[in-house]
Amino acid sequence: MDMNPDQLGNYATTFINVLIDYSPKLISAFLILFIGLYAIRLINRIIRKIMVKRNLDPTLRNFLADILLWALRILLFVTFISKLGIETSSFVAILGAMGLAVGLSLQGSLSNFAGGMLIIVFKPFKVGDTIEAQGVVATVLEIQIFVTKMLTGNNQTVFVPNGALSNGTIINYSMQGERRADLTFSISYDSDIKKAKDILLEVLHKNPKVLENPAPEVFVKNLSASSVDFAVRPWAKNANYGAVFSETLENCKAALDEAGISVQPFTIQK
Template identity: 60%
Template sequence: MSIIVNKVIEYVERNVNTLIEYSPKLVTAFFILVVGHYAIKIFKKLVNRKALKREFEPTLSKFLIDILIWLLRVLLFVTFISKLGIETASFVAIIGAAGLAIGLSLQGSLSNFAGGILIILFKPFEVGDSIEAQGVSGTVLEIQIFVTKLLTGNNQTIFIPNGSLSNGNIINHSLEGTRRADLSISVSYDADLKKTKEIIMTVLTQNEKILQEPASSVEVSALTETSVKLAIRPWANNEDFSKVCAETLENCKTELGKAGIVIEKKS
């Protein structure tokens, strides 16, 4: 019985001595962890404040700050376990291998990330702009790091990957502030073209939403087998564009009908 008691006492003494020897490292490691944690929080607030003062792009600055903070946290953790006496070489190698594996599996996402950075930096469009890209059109609601969010005219939300968006053609209807409508009406060969064009021009000049400068135009654009095709090109502000298109076609139909001018179906 005394042998067992002696072994227990010896075991306790050995572990107590080990704990006493190891306690400075333990205290130092946790001190670094706590101080580093609060230092990173303070650093994040300072950087955010600087970014707001410099008026950096909010989406890009937030993302870059988040990456920087996570890198600092990883560095803090590596420092913490190093102070505990744990070998960090193998740990760093594991992180590197994991990073490589994640990078290979997320090639598409990395492409979208790079596209998002390009869009935010070079600004081919901004939030609120009306654009056409990748076969869809709509108003830009949000430019995220990986996707751009659009709202279509029929109230559908579309997410376009930034990788394909940044590498394709983008039509920005809002960049210039004004926009020309390209409308067409086909009339019978029996119609008096001069009178027809005068009626259409009157319709255009009487619409207050249509700009006087640049000047609108009505021209013959094609001669088909059954009709004469007229190109109608009024100018409008972006916010009036849809209404101008609809009102122009409706008013031309009404006024031409009153004048007895026959509008032919498109051939």
């Protein structure tokens, strides 16, 4: 269809008038966009510095900073298109539906993420601690967002989901710095109880790895059907616990044998 010069002039005039009327919105929208992007970078840097000063775990620090960054960017984008005059209600509804769908499909991962944050914030353990949880005794290597990476005594790497870890029982063997070994030695009823007790105490006091404070303990724990059971409880630094445990077993057995005291076969340790 051919257009005469008058029609072209009318279209051009209409376009210019619309552009002039719309230019304030356009200029203000782009001002908001550029200022918002600068403000978001500034806020992100400030938040990161605050988290560093609060000694938050680096993994959690980066993750939270990224979440904040994208949340602010989405908010800025919604504000930008709203300033342009575009209807945002349907757009927000679509975002909400997408968020709900993603949340439902990632329930397990979100549970692990929440568990990871709880672990990092409340610190039931930290990297380097030896813990017992979910049937695993191991040293914590890394607390990640979804799992905790640990190393067992036989050099196996174990990944435990943070959701199960944060909701279960955690025994932290490193938190107090000292640990007590609970052992039970059983002797026959024919043996001298006082002599056996003195021998066991002497063995504990001779071991330099056994702490004097708290003092080691030896006492009659139980009179069973076939034996007299002694509780033997030496204290040790966490680094020496394994050595104290094994040396106490070996040295107490050797000392009792040397004294002619019969050790019953059902010796209990834990």
